[in-house]
Amino acid sequence: MDDQARLEHHLDLLWGHGTGSGRGRPARTSREQVVAAGIARADAEGLADLSMRAVAADLGVGVMSLYTHVESRDGLVALMTDHAFAEITGDLHPHAGEHWRDAAARQARALWDLYGRHPWILDHGSRLPMGPHVLAMEDAFFAVFLDIGLAPVESANAAIALRSLVTGIARDSRSEQDEARRTGVGLDDHWRSVNAVFWGRYFDERRYPAMTRLWYAGGFDRDDVLEEQGILERAVGAYLDGIAVRVHSGGSGQGTGGA
Amino acid sequence: MDDQARLEHHLDLLWGHGTGSGRGRPARTSREQVVAAGIARADAEGLADLSMRAVAADLGVGVMSLYTHVESRDGLVALMTDHAFAEITGDLHPHAGEHWRDAAARQARALWDLYGRHPWILDHGSRLPMGPHVLAMEDAFFAVFLDIGLAPVESANAAIALRSLVTGIARDSRSEQDEARRTGVGLDDHWRSVNAVFWGRYFDERRYPAMTRLWYAGGFDRDDVLEEQGILERAVGAYLDGIAVRVHSGGSGQGTGGA
DNA sequence: GGACTTTCCAGACGGTGTACCGAAAGGATC
DNA sequence: GATCCTTTCGGTACACCGTCTGGAAAGTCC
Incomplete structure (x- = not known):
């Protein structure tokens, strides 16, 4: 063969x-x-x-x-x-009359939830298999950015980047709770023991001033476990705002901010 | 033990x-x-x-x-x-007087280039090791968003999301060339053979209309291999534009676009 | 020169994915 | 109903993996 x-x-x-x-x-x-x-x-x-x-x-x-x-x-x-993606492809394409921003946010949430149910999808490094349901998922993401006023290449990139953003954040977020489960200890206990030995013995506040300042300013506080989802919403929101800027400026604007 | x-x-x-x-x-x-x-x-x-x-x-x-x-x-x-990250931590923190947007874009590029030199960093699913150089890299990303007018939690999330965005796109992009190298055939030959059998026998243009339209509109054209980098620049640019919107609106704006 | 301490490394153990190939089981044909 | 044909079944075997064991080797220290 x-x-x-x-x-x-x-x-x-x-x-x-x-x-x-x-x-x-x-x-x-x-x-x-x-x-x-x-x-x-x-x-x-x-x-x-x-x-x-x-x-x-x-x-x-x-x-x-x-x-x-x-x-x-x-x-x-x-x-x-491919089978797992079939769970979300049923209602992933943008609805009739739905604003593209809402559709994109909805897709990001659906993908995030899927990763929550099947975290192993994030484990295998190679590209997604070219199966019918994976393609349906990708088609839905592409569909969102088709007719909003971007050049074709920019539409394709926007869809791919949105998927990558959700996937990247999901991997960052899931990996620690996977690790905790793998070692058998609970997530809280795991971090309690890590912190106990780490912040005193190894971490140097003068060597990592930005992290230190953010820490004391409460930048790493998490009110509850669901707060992990807040970072997704914020990141997706910011990214879609950036896309919106490009849409309104005719497709390739540099947006606000420095050069 | x-x-x-x-x-x-x-x-x-x-x-x-x-x-x-x-x-x-x-x-x-x-x-x-x-x-x-x-x-x-x-x-x-x-x-x-x-x-x-x-x-x-x-x-x-x-x-x-x-x-x-x-x-x-x-x-x-x-x-x-951890050793690999030492390659980029030397010049990763924002420079004096450098606009945060330029610093963030520079960091994204540095991270992207590092993944290009050591793609295996993208392979292991668990979180990055808590080593001195990984922490230095994270500190640099946090430093960028410290004093630009965001709430602490938003600054932290912005830095984490930027890293996740670059990492996610890098993984999507590198995985295919890794696969090609693993199977021994060149990247072009690999995709030529895949396309030859795939698009005719399996892909159904009616089933995936968005991908089909984007394909015929040239949305997947790549002028050269370096075009892979274009998607990174575009995605990072859009994301930073969204952050800029939040900065200018006082820290938590919804930005432009639909609800 | 001995005591002590640390590293070296052959061998073994239990685990993995999967190639091999005869045995088994059902449909098709006579 | 007997035979052939096609497909699946699954025990065995092989190469490879990470790493535990434990005695030998090679240094420093008193």
């Missing part, structure tokens, strides 16, 4: 082509079941604990039987990822 | 405390050398091919000898990451 055939096989699996011909021994388990078992395990334990042996055991099936539905472990994760 | 001691050991390594007491058999290799070998290998082959056996072989040393300088593989990556 050369690279070309392997690529086609990969895409066939993502797009659901070439499902059983009806002949031969029937599969004891469906591809849906395999993907669902993988998602369940990744949701509960993280991607690191998603081994083929574990998934097979969850399904009560031999390990190698998984490979009839999946080309490899990475292929399984790709299928899981 | 309980968790507390393990954490202190981890931080000691990151901060360079507790280096050799002078007694006992001297180490054949320094911690600097181990970290440098790890970075060299990760730069060339990616994080996936960074095995302890490989690093040890590169240094001509037994595998377990690495563990005198490093607590684990993750600890090695943490050291490598």
Whole structure:
């Protein structure tokens, strides 16, 4: 099997082509079941604990039987990822009459919530799989910026950057609570112990004056856990304001501020 | 060794405390050398091919000898990451008299360039290690937004979001060329073969109308490879424009655009 | 020269993804 | 109903991974 055939096989699996011909021994388990078992395990334990042996055991099936539905472990994760995006693509495209700013904010929230339900999507470094639901998600983001008065390249970039912004912030935010769960201790206990040893022994207030000033000014105070979401809303709001400036100035304005 | 001691050991390594007491058999290799070998290998082959056996072989040393300088593989990556950030922290803080917008744009570029030299930094999902150089980098980002007229929490969020924006776009952008290198084929050849099979057999123009329209409008045209950088400049510019709106409106403005 | 301290490193252990390949099971054809 | 054909099943095996173990080696200190 050369690279070309392997690529086609990969895409066939993502797009659901070439499902059983009806002949031969029937599969004891469906591809849906395999993907669902993988998602369940990744949701509960993280991607690191998603081994083929574990998934097979969850399904009560031999390990190698998984490979009839999946080309490899990475292929399984790709299928899981595309499947997960199907959760939000149903109501992601801008509504009729909806202002583009509202639509974009709504999409950012939907993506953020999806990452909250399936944080493992943020774990795999490579690009998103080119599956039908991932493409539907991307299409929805592109649709928002299509007819608001930007040049085509700027529309495309705006959509990609909005996705990247949400993804980047989500990764920053989720990573610490993932780490806390991985080490077994609660998030609060984890940070309490880190802070106890860190700020006294290693941190030098003179070496990091900006952080220190912000700290004493209350810049890192978090009223509650949901405050993590505030940073998303603020960042997305600021970014969309910048896009709005470009829209109103004819598509490529430099906006306010210094040169 | 309980968790507390393990954490202190981890931080000691990151901060360079507790280096050799002078007694006992001297180490054949320094911690600097181990970290440098790890970075060299990760730069060339990616994080996936960074095995302890490989690093040890590169240094001509037994595998377990690495563990005198490093607590684990993750600890090695943490050291490598902190070491890499030292490349840019020398000239990252805002200059005297520099407009905050220029400083922020300069920092975004520096971070982007660093990710270009060491793409593996983008691979590990957990938060950045709390090492001296990572903190220096963060301090520089916080410093930019300190005295521009935002509330403390908004300043902190602005700095974090700018970092997340650059990181998110860098990950989106680098991942495809990483994949191309991993599979051995060139970037152009990779996409040529993907496109050849994909757009004809799987992509449905009616199912993804926004992407299709943008495609025919030239929204995905890239004049040259460096155009990847254009999306960063545009996104950062838009985001900073949004921050500027908030600065001028007194710190929490909703800005232009819809509700 | 001994005591002490630290590093070195071969070997082993349990884990991973997955290639191999004969056995099993159902449809198609006679 | 017997046979062939096609597909899946899954035990075994292999290479590779991170890292624990523990005795040997190589320095400093008294």
